[in-house]
Amino acid sequence: MAGVATVPADTPAAPSTPPRRSVTGRRWSRYSIETRVFGVLRWVVIVFLMLFTLFPFYYMVLLSFRDLSALLQDPAQLWPDLSEFTAATYREVLVSTESGGQGFLQFMANSGLIALGTVLVTLVFAILGAYAIARLQFPGRRKISVLFLAVYLFPSILLAVPLFVFFTRIGLRGSLAALVLVYVSQTVAVAIYTLRNYFQTVPASIEEAAAVDGAPRFTIMRKITIPLAMPAILSNALFIFMIAWNEFLFALLFLVQDRDRWTVSLGLSQLAGSIEIPTTVLMAGSVILTLPIVILFFASERLLTGGLTAGAEKG
Amino acid sequence: MTGSDSGMTGGPVVPLGEPGGRAPRAHPRSRGQWSERRFGLAIISPTVVLVVVLVVLPILWTVMLAFQDLRLIQLRTAGLLGDYTLDNFVDVFTSPGFWGSLVTTLVYAIGGTVAAIGLGLVAALALRQPFRGRTFVRASLLLPYVAPVVAATFVWGVMLNPQFGIVNEIGTGLLGWDEPIAFLSERPWALITVIVFEMWRSFPFAFLFLTARLQAAPATLEEAARVDGATPTQIFRHVILPQLLPTIAVLALLRFIWTFNNFDDIYLLTGGGAGTEVISVRVFDFLVSRGDIGAASAQALVLASVLIVLVTVYYRFAAKEEVA
Numbered sequence: 001m002a003g004v005a006t007v008p009a010d011t012p013a014a015p016s017t018p019p020r021r022s023v024t025g026r027r028w029s030r031y032s033i034e035t036r037v038f039g040v041l042r043w044v045v046i047v048f049l050m051l052f053t054l055f056p057f058y059y060m061v062l063l064s065f066r067d068l069s070a071l072l073q074d075p076a077q078l079w080p081d082l083s084e085f086t087a088a089t090y091r092e093v094l095v096s097t098e099s100g101g102q103g104f105l106q107f108m109a110n111s112g113l114i115a116l117g118t119v120l121v122t123l124v125f126a127i128l129g130a131y132a133i134a135r136l137q138f139p140g141r142r143k144i145s146v147l148f149l150a151v152y153l154f155p156s157i158l159l160a161v162p163l164f165v166f167f168t169r170i171g172l173r174g175s176l177a178a179l180v181l182v183y184v185s186q187t188v189a190v191a192i193y194t195l196r197n198y199f200q201t202v203p204a205s206i207e208e209a210a211a212v213d214g215a216p217r218f219t220i221m222r223k224i225t226i227p228l229a230m231p232a233i234l235s236n237a238l239f240i241f242m243i244a245w246n247e248f249l250f251a252l253l254f255l256v257q258d259r260d261r262w263t264v265s266l267g268l269s270q271l272a273g274s275i276e277i278p279t280t281v282l283m284a285g286s287v288i289l290t291l292p293i294v295i296l297f298f299a300s301e302r303l304l305t306g307g308l309t310a311g312a313e314k315g
Numbered sequence: 316m317t318g319s320d321s322g323m324t325g326g327p328v329v330p331l332g333e334p335g336g337r338a339p340r341a342h343p344r345s346r347g348q349w350s351e352r353r354f355g356l357a358i359i360s361p362t363v364v365l366v367v368v369l370v371v372l373p374i375l376w377t378v379m380l381a382f383q384d385l386r387l388i389q390l391r392t393a394g395l396l397g398d399y400t401l402d403n404f405v406d407v408f409t410s411p412g413f414w415g416s417l418v419t420t421l422v423y424a425i426g427g428t429v430a431a432i433g434l435g436l437v438a439a440l441a442l443r444q445p446f447r448g449r450t451f452v453r454a455s456l457l458l459p460y461v462a463p464v465v466a467a468t469f470v471w472g473v474m475l476n477p478q479f480g481i482v483n484e485i486g487t488g489l490l491g492w493d494e495p496i497a498f499l500s501e502r503p504w505a506l507i508t509v510i511v512f513e514m515w516r517s518f519p520f521a522f523l524f525l526t527a528r529l530q531a532a533p534a535t536l537e538e539a540a541r542v543d544g545a546t547p548t549q550i551f552r553h554v555i556l557p558q559l560l561p562t563i564a565v566l567a568l569l570r571f572i573w574t575f576n577n578f579d580d581i582y583l584l585t586g587g588g589a590g591t592e593v594i595s596v597r598v599f600d601f602l603v604s605r606g607d608i609g610a611a612s613a614q615a616l617v618l619a620s621v622l623i624v625l626v627t628v629y630y631r632f633a634a635k636e637e638v639a
Binding site: 030031034035038042045046049050052053054056057059060063071072075076078125126128129131132133136137138139140141144147148150151153154155156157158159160161162163164165166168181182184185186188189192217242245246248249253264265266268269272279282283286287289290293294297298301 | 348351352353354355356358359361362363365366368369370371372373374376377380387434437438441442444450452454455456457458459461462463464465466467469470471472473474478479480481484485488515519544546547548569572573576577578579583595598599602603608611612615618619622626629
């Protein structure tokens with residue numbers, strides 16, 4: 001989305017723009033004052049926004065490399081001091097509890113497994129569903145799209161009670177597979193929505209040509225539609241991965257009783273209240289939780305923001 | 316996860332209604348149509364079954380649970396159909412915390428929505444003109460929205476910590492505060508803090524949508540206004556803002572729905588203490604801590620009914636948008 005600005009370079013905020021025609025003096029002075037004020041204000045706002053959004057992340061990384069006693073002695077220090085730099089926090093947070101750590105390596109494996117499972121299952125369901133809604137005429141098509149839209153708007157806290165009760169009752173509440181299914185049921189609607197939009201931009205004539213040649217539908221989908229929709233499928237995969245990796249409420253409801261099954265999010269939230277674990281060690285845990293998301297995000301920013309605004313650009 | 320605020324939860328798609336009666340191309344022969352229908356149903360049905368079993372039926376079940384006197388400990392023995400009663404609603408509506416909690420939820424939702432959209436608008440306008448590194452700045456501004464909520468709340472908690480948090484260090488050291496402020500455990504600071512956190516976390520969403528809308532705005536209108544000698548504020552007021560209003564309205568509704576039901580942020584920041592107990596946190600407490608399934612369901616239903624009203628408004632609005 002960046003870089004394709006449709007705005008001309010000379011808009012009001014650019015101080016170099018003189019008014020195009022001779023206007024009265026009073027007008028001109030108001031114009032030039034406003035232009036100048038906004039020209040400065042704009043940079044003030046940009047700097048403030050960058051500080052406001054990025055400072056917590058900087059603080060997170062900074063504290064994760066400090067020693068707790070050093071932090072307590074000098075809490076206001078805002079730049080790294082090489083003499084007190086330590087990576088022991090990361091060692092402690094990663095290794096298993098038997099070796100005196102916090103076991104985040106295990107949490108990462110759980111989170112990764114859940115997130116990848118969610119991505120794979122959701123994509124299979126969503127590609128089929130989106131293709132059907134975008135391309136095929138079948139009874140109930142409109143009703144189904146409305147249902148998916150409603151699911152997308154429906155917040156998770158309202159599902160917490162029945163799903164918690166249901167999975168407790170059937171004795172599957174601690175199971176990772178049950179959690180993956182819950183995640184799939186909640187991400188599949190939005191995945192179908194964005195994929196459907198994309199499928200609709202792929203010209204149907206290409207598929208029709210193949211159909212005329214007698215190719216069966218599944219082959220057309222596999223050989224033509226899916227390869228053409230790869231960018232959208234990839235951005236969806238990343239997006240679903242992030243949702244599943246970040247998710248907290250259902251992980252808390254389903255997995256809290258068994259530490260071996262904790263996700264990184266759940267582990268950090270459960271250990272955050274503990275007095276025995278140094279804050280700096282948990283800060284290293286926060287970095288471990290956040291880093292994969294930040295890497296994925298910057299690696300795929302263009303892909304993602306394009307997908308994220310896919311719905312908006314229509315309006 | 317669905318639309319709530321946990322993570323990128325739910326995802327920022329603005330659904331602008333269904334693409335109307337656009338009939339997908341139909342095969343000329345009826346046999347082709349028949350196979351198309353069958354194929355369509357076959358490949359959509361797994362998803363429909365999943366969504367019905369894990370979303371639709373649970374919602375309906377919540378309604379039934381809300382009218383039963385059910386405790387978590389009885390769960391393994393209780394049948395699906397218990398005795399139906401209105402007791403849960405009577406208890407919920409007469410319990411001391413409920414109405415205060417509803418007010419807190421409204422204040423939080425309105426405050427969070429306005430703050431997030433306001434900052435998103437400022438950001439979208441400030442980043443409108445190209446400059447070196449704008450792509451990087453834009454991507455950075457989206458970070459709070461994609462970052463894991465647990466990590467974000469943890470860092471904020473440490474930053475605001477009265478003993479060694481950086482905010483109180485700066486406040487007492489540089490800004491001359493008399494004593495550290497317990498931002499997360501003192502009224503009214505706790506509620507203000509969770510609203511500011513909501514602003515920090517959600518403004519990127521508004522920023523993204525408003526930026527996309529601004530890019531789609533025709534430059535000629537502004538050109539014309541400028542040629543006529545309009546100042547930047549006049550152009551904003553009379554040219555840009557009117558074009559953004561429909562987007563702002565959709566954003567306001569979506570953000571309100573999600574903030575109103577938000578659980579993660581408040582639970583993780585304050586645990587619902589110090590005047591921040593919103594309904595969603597109460598639902599969780601009744602369910603997990605007290606094991607009172609009936610009361611938890613009844614309160615979830617209150618949330619759901621507000622939501623249904625809002626979604627109805629949203630559909631009306633989206634339908635109107637499509638016509639316009």
